[in-house]
Amino acid sequence: MMKVECKKCGKIYTLEDGDNPEDYVCECGSELRKIPVLGDAIPIVLIMIVIQLFYSTSWVLLPFGIIAVIILWSWRNTARSEMTLIQKIFIVLVVIYILFIPIT
Secondary structure (H helix, E strand, O other): OEEEEEOOOOOEEEEOOOOOHHHOEOOOOOEEEEOOEHHHHHHHHHHHHHHHHHHOOOOOOHHHHHHHHHHHHHOOOOEHHHOOHHHHHHHHHHHHHHHHHHHO
8 A cells, every 4th residue: 555645735545556547636736745654774784684694794684774774664555654663663773774874
């Protein structure tokens, strides 16, 4: 399921995963846009894990990256606007992880 939001009034709709938000309009007549979800960050973390494996920068951080992917996968359909405080803190840690790998 994919959540979409009206660009004008902010009303939220749920579409099937294969549906294109551009094919639908809101009751107010405005266009719909896809709401970013936490699952959108999974490819970035996976790429950073692969970079870490190739460059062997810090094996100590590798388990954190794997755990981050597993947790993000379980939260993959959570809209960023619906995140809890714990999820926001975790995302900050993931961002620090992503930024720290190229430095080490």
